[in-house]
Amino acid sequence: MTNPVMPKAHRILHINRETEMEYTFRIEADFVPEHGQFFQLSVPRVGECPISVSSFGEGWLEFTIRAVGKVTDQLFSMRPGDELFLRGPYGKGWPVEQLRGKHLVFVTGGTGLAPVKSWLNKLYDEPGMAESVHLIAGFKNEAGILFKPDLARWKERFSTHYTLDNDQIEGWNTGLVTKFIPEIPFDTFGGNYAVIIVGPPVMMHFAALEALKNGVPEEKIWVSFERKMSCAVGKCGHCRIDETYVCLEGPVFPYTVAKNLLD
Amino acid sequence: MGYSLNHRETNALFDRLAAEYKIYAPKRFAKQGRYSDTDIVRYDEIHTAEEIVWDQKSDFSAKEVLTPVTEPIFYFTEDEYRESGAPKKKILIFLRPCDINAFEHQDRIYLQNGGFCDSYYQRMREKTRFVLMECTEGWDTCFCCSMGANKAEEYSAAVRHTEEEILWSVKDEELTPYFAGCQEADWQLQFIEKNQFAVKIPEIADKETLAKLKKHPMWQEYNDRCVSCGSCTLACSTCTCFTTRDKIYSENAKAGERRRVHDSCQIAGFDAMAGGHGFRTTPADRIRYRALHKVHDYKARFGDYHMCVGCGRCSARCPKFISFPAIINKMSAALEEIAAEASK
Numbered sequence: 009m010t011n012p013v014m015p016k017a018h019r020i021l022h023i024n025r026e027t028e029m030e031y032t033f034r035i036e037a038d039f040v041p042e043h044g045q046f047f048q049l050s051v052p053r054v055g056e057c058p059i060s061v062s063s064f065g066e067g068w069l070e071f072t073i074r075a076v077g078k079v080t081d082q083l084f085s086m087r088p089g090d091e092l093f094l095r096g097p098y099g100k101g102w103p104v105e106q107l108r109g110k111h112l113v114f115v116t117g118g119t120g121l122a123p124v125k126s127w128l129n130k131l132y133d134e135p136g137m138a139e140s141v142h143l144i145a146g147f148k149n150e151a152g153i154l155f156k157p158d159l160a161r162w163k164e165r166f167s168t169h170y171t172l173d174n175d176q177i178e179g180w181n182t183g184l185v186t187k188f189i190p191e192i193p194f195d196t197f198g199g200n201y202a203v204i205i206v207g208p209p210v211m212m213h214f215a216a217l218e219a220l221k222n223g224v225p226e227e228k229i230w231v232s233f234e235r236k237m238s239c240a241v242g243k244c245g246h247c248r249i250d251e252t253y254v255c256l257e258g259p260v261f262p263y264t265v266a267k268n269l270l271d
Numbered sequence: 272m273g274y275s276l277n278h279r280e281t282n283a284l285f286d287r288l289a290a291e292y293k294i295y296a297p298k299r300f301a302k303q304g305r306y307s308d309t310d311i312v313r314y315d316e317i318h319t320a321e322e323i324v325w326d327q328k329s330d331f332s333a334k335e336v337l338t339p340v341t342e343p344i345f346y347f348t349e350d351e352y353r354e355s356g357a358p359k360k361k362i363l364i365f366l367r368p369c370d371i372n373a374f375e376h377q378d379r380i381y382l383q384n385g386g387f388c389d390s391y392y393q394r395m396r397e398k399t400r401f402v403l404m405e406c407t408e409g410w411d412t413c414f415c416c417s418m419g420a421n422k423a424e425e426y427s428a429a430v431r432h433t434e435e436e437i438l439w440s441v442k443d444e445e446l447t448p449y450f451a452g453c454q455e456a457d458w459q460l461q462f463i464e465k466n467q468f469a470v471k472i473p474e475i476a477d478k479e480t481l482a483k484l485k486k487h488p489m490w491q492e493y494n495d496r497c498v499s500c501g502s503c504t505l506a507c508s509t510c511t512c513f514t515t516r517d518k519i520y521s522e523n524a525k526a527g528e529r530r531r532v533h534d535s536c537q538i539a540g541f542d543a544m545a546g547g548h549g550f551r552t553t554p555a556d557r558i559r560y561r562a563l564h565k566v567h568d569y570k571a572r573f574g575d576y577h578m579c580v581g582c583g584r585c586s587a588r589c590p591k592f593i594s595f596p597a598i599i600n601k602m603s604a605a606l607e608e609i610a611a612e613a614s615k
Contacts, residue, residue, distance in 0.1 A: 012389070056515060209550075234544060236543060241389070244515075245513075245534070250481070250567075251569070268478045
């Protein structure tokens with residue numbers, strides 16, 4: 009009998025301090041997850057929490073973690089060479105193959121950039137994968153900017169709108185992500201496109217409404233949910249909304265499903 | 272095959288079974304009730320027929336035998352997780368038809384949902400056999416007939432209790448040898464056919480109607496009444512939700528355990544993520560979430576039965592006298608209103 013909630017020890021290879029509040033942990037592991045899937049990270053004596061994979065490669069996984077809870081606080085005191093415990097990958101990731109060859113519009117808020125980072129890097133490395141890539145990435149302020157080297161690289165090949173909610177700094181726009189959605193040339197895409205929205209619940213709600221207002225049909229929008237989870241395997245009940253379990257059917261949902269998921 | 276055993280013979284049977292089985296049944300815990308001088312009836316291991324409470328509905332359900340309120344799932348040292356041990360003996364549970372039906376829902380969540388089989392539940396469940404306690408009268412909080420849960424087929428043996436004897440009907444060949452030499456008796460197991468009242472099960476036509484029902488003012492009264500204590504879900508025979516807690520054995524020790532602890536969607540913070548953002552922030556939101564799960568969401572997912580089996584323990588345990596059947600009937604009334612509004 010295999011135990012689906014058994015965590016295994018994995019070594020921390022590297023820790024990158026993205027911001028004061030967000031660190032990226034590179035972990036030694038052989039998993040090959042789908043873009044957008046998540047793992048349960050576990051610290052014995054503290055607990056477990058679900059975290060999206062922000063990047064992965066040969067023999068490693070990366071998680072970009074915000075210090076907001078007791079498990080994540082404990083993780084921030086760890087150092088390379090220490091071990092943390094993992095189980096996963098869980099959930100349904102982005103429909104990367106289904107969306108191959110389309111114009112892709114990404115709208116992200118804060119750490120919402122993490123669950124699409126590996127996909128964006130793949131799009132960067134394989135320019136033929138999409139007709140074009142548009143990225144609207146928003147952060148609260150300068151101190152909250154994540155993945156600076158990636159943001160700089162993506163500028164070379166993607167059409168980018170980087171924005172801060174309030175701060176005004178050189179090279180950055182000011183305003184919420186919704187402000188830049190009308191600037192996306194949806195009418196030039198010949199209907200062959202998708203809009204991917206990830207971020208805090210309120211941001212996703214208004215970004216989706218703004219996309220709809222700009223003529224994007226519901227079925228072209230994709231979102232990723234964040235919910236409290238204890239088991240990640242459809243038992244504990246925390247992430248259930250109506251008949252849907254976010255850990256099983258999500259975290260990625262087509263908007264046509266997501267719009268009906270009222271907690 | 273049917274048998275008649277007096278209480279002394281039943282106790283001798285329990286002694287014979289004890290080598291292979293642990294026997295669980297509703298048992299009285301004197302003066303451990305919620306109010307002074309009241310008892311509590313809950314599931315525990317028994318050794319004699321006299322310990323079994325026959326004439327009262329247990330305050331808590333039989334699910335606690337398989338999924339205890341607190342259960343260690345891992346023991347850990349700094350660099351290792353070790354799975355907690357499985358039970359060695361088989362388990363025999365005395366329970367009523369509604370409770371057997373409730374286990375069907377427990378099975379579905381723990382063994383099947385999402386294609387993941389929970390090994391903690393499975394290792395208990397595969398050792399478990401049911402002894403159905405005949406139940407023909409019910410109590411004032413019961414509505415099993417409305418939920419179609421008044422009859423059950425999945426049992427190893429059934430029993431009828433009277434002052435003088437216990438009648439047994441044994442289906443499971445594994446148990447038959449234990450009855451060698453017992454007096455045979457022909458009797459017919461009965462099921463309750465009508466409760467003291469019936470509920471009207473809501474039929475929610477589509478997502479649009481569901482959204483309207485969620486926003487209906489009927490839920491608001493629970494903001495004043497419900498205290499979000501979670502007594503209803505703890506007593507519920509079909510609720511499965513749990514959370515995970517790590518426990519350190521002593522202040523400086525590296526050793527500890529990871530526990531699974533029953534959790535409740537009725538308690539504030541059930542859906543709160545790290546950082547504090549939650550979704551159902553009022554008692555009304557949470558009652559609505561539980562009620563819809565029991566008589567809509569579960570069936571929408573699995574297709575056949577509603578989750579609620581009508582055991583009525585939630586109503587019986589509620590310190591604010593919130594009746595779950597009344598909630599169900601109010602949902603049906605609200606849906607009629609919504610339908611009337613739509614046809615205008």
